[in-house]
Amino acid sequence: MLFAERLKAHQNAVEGRLTKLLGEAGSGPAAPGRLAEAMRYATLSGGKRFRPFLVIEAAALFGVPQRQALNTAAAVECIHCYSLVHDDLPAMDDDDLRRGRPTVHKAFDEATAILAGDALLTIAFEILSQPATHPNPEIRAELVFGLARASGWRGMAGGQMLDLAAERVLQDMDGIRKIQAMKTGALIEFSVDAGAILGRASAAEREALRTYARTIGLAFQVADDLLDAEGSPEHVGKATGKDARAGKATLVSLIGLSQARENLRALGNEAIDALKPFGSRAAILKEAAHFVTHRRS
Amino acid sequence: MLFAERLKAHQNAVEGRLTKLLGEAGSGPAAPGRLAEAMRYATLSGGKRFRPFLVIEAAALFGVPQRQALNTAAAVECIHCYSLVHDDLPAMDDDDLRRGRPTVHKAFDEATAILAGDALLTIAFEILSQPATHPNPEIRAELVFGLARASGWRGMAGGQMLDLAAERVLQDMDGIRKIQAMKTGALIEFSVDAGAILGRASAAEREALRTYARTIGLAFQVADDLLDAEGSPEHVGKATGKDARAGKATLVSLIGLSQARENLRALGNEAIDALKPFGSRAAILKEAAHFVTHRRS
Numbered sequence: 001m002l003f004a005e006r007l008k009a010h011q012n013a014v015e016g017r018l019t020k021l022l023g024e025a026g027s028g029p030a031a032p033g034r035l036a037e038a039m040r041y042a043t044l045s046g047g048k049r050f051r052p053f054l055v056i057e058a059a060a061l062f063g064v065p066q067r068q069a070l071n072t073a074a075a076v077e078c079i080h081c082y083s084l085v086h087d088d089l090p091a092m093d094d095d096d097l098r099r100g101r102p103t104v105h106k107a108f109d110e111a112t113a114i115l116a117g118d119a120l121l122t123i124a125f126e127i128l129s130q131p132a133t134h135p136n137p138e139i140r141a142e143l144v145f146g147l148a149r150a151s152g153w154r155g156m157a158g159g160q161m162l163d164l165a166a167e168r169v170l171q172d173m174d175g176i177r178k179i180q181a182m183k184t185g186a187l188i189e190f191s192v193d194a195g196a197i198l199g200r201a202s203a204a205e206r207e208a209l210r211t212y213a214r215t216i217g218l219a220f221q222v223a224d225d226l227l228d229a230e231g232s233p234e235h236v237g238k239a240t241g242k243d244a245r246a247g248k249a250t251l252v253s254l255i256g257l258s259q260a261r262e263n264l265r266a267l268g269n270e271a272i273d274a275l276k277p278f279g280s281r282a283a284i285l286k287e288a289a290h291f292v293t294h295r296r297s
Numbered sequence: 298m299l300f301a302e303r304l305k306a307h308q309n310a311v312e313g314r315l316t317k318l319l320g321e322a323g324s325g326p327a328a329p330g331r332l333a334e335a336m337r338y339a340t341l342s343g344g345k346r347f348r349p350f351l352v353i354e355a356a357a358l359f360g361v362p363q364r365q366a367l368n369t370a371a372a373v374e375c376i377h378c379y380s381l382v383h384d385d386l387p388a389m390d391d392d393d394l395r396r397g398r399p400t401v402h403k404a405f406d407e408a409t410a411i412l413a414g415d416a417l418l419t420i421a422f423e424i425l426s427q428p429a430t431h432p433n434p435e436i437r438a439e440l441v442f443g444l445a446r447a448s449g450w451r452g453m454a455g456g457q458m459l460d461l462a463a464e465r466v467l468q469d470m471d472g473i474r475k476i477q478a479m480k481t482g483a484l485i486e487f488s489v490d491a492g493a494i495l496g497r498a499s500a501a502e503r504e505a506l507r508t509y510a511r512t513i514g515l516a517f518q519v520a521d522d523l524l525d526a527e528g529s530p531e532h533v534g535k536a537t538g539k540d541a542r543a544g545k546a547t548l549v550s551l552i553g554l555s556q557a558r559e560n561l562r563a564l565g566n567e568a569i570d571a572l573k574p575f576g577s578r579a580a581i582l583k584e585a586a587h588f589v590t591h592r593r594s
Binding site: 032034035039091110117118119121123126130138145147151153158162 | 329331332333336379383386388389406407408409411412414415416418419420422423425426427434435437438439441442444445446448449450454455456457458459461462479
């Protein structure tokens with residue numbers, strides 16, 4: 001299967017780049033070693049690297065080779081990993097397990113986890129603003145702006161805030177969709193958009209990709225809710241059944257498993273439709289939509 | 298006194314700009330209100346705005362008007378305020394009082410404080426990367442890079458990590474200076490450098506300003522240690538005597554009050570010397586060095 005191979009190849013490349021970028025962070029006499037160690041623990045622990053995959057493949061649509069998209073892909077992954085570290089904290093979702101290993105505050109301590117998250121968030125912008133990421137500063141500034149928008153109060157951080165509040169306030173479908181769009185959707189959308197920015201896509205191409213990204217972002221979260229409702233911790237690699245225990249409304253709790261599965265299928269088709277303008281060039285991104293709607297962990 | 302007036306004028310301007318930038322954050326139907334409220338609480342609560350002052354006055358050396366430096370000044374202040382919010386957390390310095398008011402996790406809750414810090418850190422880069430901050434994307438990218446470097450694992454976040462460890466490990470003078478240079482010095486240095494970047498300073502001018510900034514950064518921290526050792530919480534606006542209670546080595550505990558005061562005076566003179574190449578244009582920055590070495594809160 002083409003998709004699985006490409007995903008694997010990009011995973012390796014991104015892991016290599018992250019090792020290099022965070023290895024630099026840990027070297028030198030001034031290095032606060034424990035912090036660098038926690039940053040590496042948080043980022044070099046496997047993971048699907050789905051967001052980097054989207055950056056690289058969206059860029060590839062416009063002929064940008066993998067190596068020219070790797071820094072951007074790594075920056076997005078740093079943001080994703082920082083968000084996991086902070087979301088897992090006792091004051092937030094209070095999780096002990098992530099990707100089958102102790103979470104950062106369990107493996108280190110809370111202060112280190114907070115600082116490692118902060119430092120990963122910060123290094124993402126250091127990476128994007130480097131000339132090595134793209135020779136054109138206009139593109140670098142646009143990447144920084146887009147990533148900050150997607151991760152900040154209007155995006156991921158705001159979504160996490162609403163999600164925490166959602167454990168106390170009963171949400172309807174619109175509320176849940178809004179939380180998901182901010183918490184998970186915004187960064188997935190930016191990942192695809194980053195590829196379009198690197199590839200200097202036209203406004204129409206960018207818009208088509210935005211629809212694709214928005215749709216798989218939604219699908220990603222529906223699949224996550226289904227995994228939380230159906231999966232075992234061993235298989236998923238983190239605690240499951242948490243939403244039900246927290247009494248939190250999810251798409252699954254509102255419309256039931258079978259309707260949620262139907263919804264997921266429909267979103268998958270919608271995502272594939274959005275790629276029509278790109279024809280067969282978008283074969284891999286179509287497979288990615290299939291992957292999202294069928295993922296099991 | 299010229300300095301006091303200018304400081305006040307810049308404070309008002311920066312406060313106005315922050316209100317606008319964070320007001321935008323709080324408006325609109327998608328706004329997670331509580332998060333925006335915590336972000337504003339953390340940033341619009343007074344404070345000396347010393348870093349923004351340095352940005353604006355360093356830029357003014359090269360003829361950049363205040364209004365063209367305000368976004369950059371506001372971005373630096375967002376980083377400073379995020380660091381205070383996270384440093385005050387129970388897992389870090391565990392402070393209940395900041396600028397005479399409850400700290401963010403006391404006024405809101407821990408999860409909100411973590412997310413408000415994250416969102417302030419993120420919005421700093423959103424602000425810097427906007428065309429409104431500077432029309433030249435090369436300058437915007439350089440500002441982003443410099444701020445990320447100063448705030449991340451090599452700078453502020455790394456310094457806080459070392460500072461936490463310093464409560465367990467006995468530090469010598471070199472150790473203390475290194476922690477201070479990272480924790481406080483790096484962002485003060487960047488504030489001055491940001492003005493130089495906005496003003497397209499020559500390499501020699503930038504280097505002279507860097508010496509000035511490094512020196513007042515050190516002085517700033519010595520003054521902080523003196524305040525912690527001598528001041529009352531009512532006057533300083535936050536808990537004092539903390540370092541001694543934590544058994545933490547500081548410059549004051551190593552060399553004593555009178556030597557520390559002498560050290561502070563010497564640093565003040567050194568900072569003023571570094572400004573010689575700018576002649577009378579640097580009068581205000583010289584007064585700023587005086588302010589740092591004589592501050593009482």
